[in-house]
Amino acid sequence: MSMMEMASPSDATGSTSVPGDLVLVTRPPAFGLPTACPACLPAFLYLRMAAVSFQEQVTAVEPDSEDLPSVEYGENVGFASENGGVVEFLRREKIVDLDAGLSDSEKAELETCKAMMESWVADASAYELWMRDNDRQCKAVYFAQLPWGLVQALDWKQRVAVMQRLGVTPENAAVRSEELYRKAGNAYSALSVLLGDQKFFFNNRPTSLDALVLGHLLFHMKVPFEISTLKGEISKHQNLVNYAESWSKQLLGEDGAPIDAAFQPKVPPPPPPPARAAPAKEKEKPAKKPRSEKDILFKKRAKYFVIAQFVAVLMYVVFAGFEVEGDDEVGDDDE
Amino acid sequence: MDPREEDEEVEVEMEEDEEEVERGEESSVNLIKSMTQKLATEPVTVRVHDIVIKGNTKTKESVIEAQLRELREVTTMQELLQESVRANARLRALGIFDKCVITLDAGPEELSGTANVIVEVEEVKRPFSGDLGVFSKPETKAWTLEGTVKYKNLGGHAETLDATGCYGLDTTSELSAGVIYPRFKGLPASLSTRVTLLTQDWQRYSSYRERLSGFSVGLVGDNQHDISYNLTWRDLKDPSRCASKSVRRQLGHSLLSAVKYTYKRDDRDSAFRPRRGVAFISTTQIAGLGPDSRLLRFARQEVEVRLAIPLGFANAALNLGVAGGVILPWGPGYKTKPTPISDRFYMGGHSSLLGELKGPSALLGFRTRGVGPSELRRPPVGPTEKGDGEVVAVPKKDTLGGDLAVSGFADFSFDLPMRFFKEYGIHAHTFVCAGNLLPLTGEGASAWSLRNFFSGFRVSSGAGIVIPTKLFRLEVNYCYLLRYQDSDRVKRGVQISLNSPQ
Numbered sequence: 001m002s003m004m005e006m007a008s009p010s011d012a013t014g015s016t017s018v019p020g021d022l023v024l025v026t027r028p029p030a031f032g033l034p035t036a037c038p039a040c041l042p043a044f045l046y047l048r049m050a051a052v053s054f055q056e057q058v059t060a061v062e063p064d065s066e067d068l069p070s071v072e073y074g075e076n077v078g079f080a081s082e083n084g085g086v087v088e089f090l091r092r093e094k095i096v097d098l099d100a101g102l103s104d105s106e107k108a109e110l111e112t113c114k115a116m117m118e119s120w121v122a123d124a125s126a127y128e129l130w131m132r133d134n135d136r137q138c139k140a141v142y143f144a145q146l147p148w149g150l151v152q153a154l155d156w157k158q159r160v161a162v163m164q165r166l167g168v169t170p171e172n173a174a175v176r177s178e179e180l181y182r183k184a185g186n187a188y189s190a191l192s193v194l195l196g197d198q199k200f201f202f203n204n205r206p207t208s209l210d211a212l213v214l215g216h217l218l219f220h221m222k223v224p225f226e227i228s229t230l231k232g233e234i235s236k237h238q239n240l241v242n243y244a245e246s247w248s249k250q251l252l253g254e255d256g257a258p259i260d261a262a263f264q265p266k267v268p269p270p271p272p273p274p275a276r277a278a279p280a281k282e283k284e285k286p287a288k289k290p291r292s293e294k295d296i297l298f299k300k301r302a303k304y305f306v307i308a309q310f311v312a313v314l315m316y317v318v319f320a321g322f323e324v325e326g327d328d329e330v331g332d333d334d335e
Numbered sequence: 336m337d338p339r340e341e342d343e344e345v346e347v348e349m350e351e352d353e354e355e356v357e358r359g360e361e362s363s364v365n366l367i368k369s370m371t372q373k374l375a376t377e378p379v380t381v382r383v384h385d386i387v388i389k390g391n392t393k394t395k396e397s398v399i400e401a402q403l404r405e406l407r408e409v410t411t412m413q414e415l416l417q418e419s420v421r422a423n424a425r426l427r428a429l430g431i432f433d434k435c436v437i438t439l440d441a442g443p444e445e446l447s448g449t450a451n452v453i454v455e456v457e458e459v460k461r462p463f464s465g466d467l468g469v470f471s472k473p474e475t476k477a478w479t480l481e482g483t484v485k486y487k488n489l490g491g492h493a494e495t496l497d498a499t500g501c502y503g504l505d506t507t508s509e510l511s512a513g514v515i516y517p518r519f520k521g522l523p524a525s526l527s528t529r530v531t532l533l534t535q536d537w538q539r540y541s542s543y544r545e546r547l548s549g550f551s552v553g554l555v556g557d558n559q560h561d562i563s564y565n566l567t568w569r570d571l572k573d574p575s576r577c578a579s580k581s582v583r584r585q586l587g588h589s590l591l592s593a594v595k596y597t598y599k600r601d602d603r604d605s606a607f608r609p610r611r612g613v614a615f616i617s618t619t620q621i622a623g624l625g626p627d628s629r630l631l632r633f634a635r636q637e638v639e640v641r642l643a644i645p646l647g648f649a650n651a652a653l654n655l656g657v658a659g660g661v662i663l664p665w666g667p668g669y670k671t672k673p674t675p676i677s678d679r680f681y682m683g684g685h686s687s688l689l690g691e692l693k694g695p696s697a698l699l700g701f702r703t704r705g706v707g708p709s710e711l712r713r714p715p716v717g718p719t720e721k722g723d724g725e726v727v728a729v730p731k732k733d734t735l736g737g738d739l740a741v742s743g744f745a746d747f748s749f750d751l752p753m754r755f756f757k758e759y760g761i762h763a764h765t766f767v768c769a770g771n772l773l774p775l776t777g778e779g780a781s782a783w784s785l786r787n788f789f790s791g792f793r794v795s796s797g798a799g800i801v802i803p804t805k806l807f808r809l810e811v812n813y814c815y816l817l818r819y820q821d822s823d824r825v826k827r828g829v830q831i832s833l834n835s836p837q
Binding site: 057075147154307310311 | 811
């Protein structure tokens, strides 16, 4: 699917889209980023690169949800935590697929790089974000809209979970962090070589890898961490820095500059009509048809049988003088 | 008249809720006769001079005194006797005494017309108690297993420490612990504090599961008033990932800091089968107390009035009830902010029309949470990809609840003409009930008018048999729907509802 063929006259994201068409649900914006969540930013950039018009919906009270980012398309929803995530959902619903048209060898390379981004780089990124020294930035990313008390509790809970996942304990923090940063550094070197001085990683056109890498680079370059080892690592590769900065201008339209014409959003195809379009009554019937008259009669009889039994038991309870003491016997009747 | 003239010791023993008037020494039948006659015919003035409490080892004297406060205000012997009976009942209700005897003695000789009250108690030897039971929750249509362990009077303040665990298959689990101080600081109310951990599953009706961890403190009045503060951390999740859009927007964490005040009055002659009297309940809740603007902010009010009118034949009575409720957000952006889904009003289900007084919720002929605004759930990922027309499954919906709810009913109950039924209180009734709810906030709140609201009322009628037992009220009803909407989940025909009163 080629997505640069047209530029709709809209100038702001989602302004022309029909409500309910395509909605991206993300965590709230901060630090000049449209969403300050390292998981949501790549999805946002993916849709921007695909020049698809979408509405943004911010949810600020789910810092521990793995479902974000999610994409809503009519009644259908693609959650990040589900098979393939948002990108796979967009492909399945035939909204956009940036990776279509890549050759097999390119696809292999793309998958390898994505795997590297999602493991080595993502781990190092999570470590840096959740380390104690960057507490203030982390809170701005995840807990900005939560009331006092919940912030502290959730922050603690999440931090423990992240550090446990990364295998970082107070004793091994130094060794483990060095390893995490080394792997991330290696990944940056590999990406830097792959990118060279091209505009995109493959064929001068955006792919899901571009969205993933850009999201990561922009997050670490823009968020003013107290300790930002990764920013230092990134700045060792000038082509990555240039790549991030130029695309940030074109895709996010910073400093008053408009979004690049090639990425002006266009309205996605309308979603399939919801299932309710057909009258509900007609739908109920086919589901019920397989039940034969006999079945229905049997079920009815079974129901009445149960009721009769219940009534019989009840009659017994009432008439056989079965006295239930109830609340009266709160253990005070021993003389 | 001076009771001292008789040189008489009156002992009121209420072991079996009876009064025994005994004479200490050699008593003459005449003296008793004249005494009782005097008490029966004219007021005998008396004043309580002193209250002596005996037998309490652990329990603080002030706790017992708080239960005896009314005794100090009596002016006649008759009142003193009545109040003694009441005080004894109250002391027993504390559940910390095995035995409790109130003796009325003559006051000091130099003060005529006075009496001394001697309270002898015996504290329980075993302060532990436990309960285990299976309960039915008509509103969620679920059965739960509940267990409670209580420890009474640990600090001598007649307080009850209790820990409760409750488990319902796939639906609810609750752990809570609390302390209750009866007649706290001399107030006619008990102080109750409670820590609760509750998981409630609404996936079947509205695709979400809520986890509540909270703390509440309340003053529960002896009769009509009840005020409480609640601080609860709410976490709404959708583990099935099939929630509709409106429910998805509600997911996440929130903090509730709210004060709730309930005023309740029930002058009806019976909770099971009211035939005369009026009952009224009003509950006001203000949430968002605290300096943090990110707390849940809303105000919720519900009112219910019930009236029972005797008809004068066949034990017949007409019960009328009207209930209404409204919830609105406040603070900046209150016009667009949706109200929390857990605090909205829902209707339908198996609760009886004459059950607990709890605002607009009962509407027979509809399934649990079966009435009102609803939204299509997210379609399952699988079948949409297959054929176009061959989608077999009926699209499921989430009930969203309403911000404004009004319901009413009329119930006519009468005795059946058979002695056998009369003996056991089994009677018949016919009823008509109506109700509607609608959203005022959020996305679902399109323009609404009062006229639309009233024309959208659901109406059902029916008749049935009521079997009152000691523990619950059982109704077997046949429901006939007069008005409903396509989106409602209805339940025609025979319905069984089980209700515990109040």
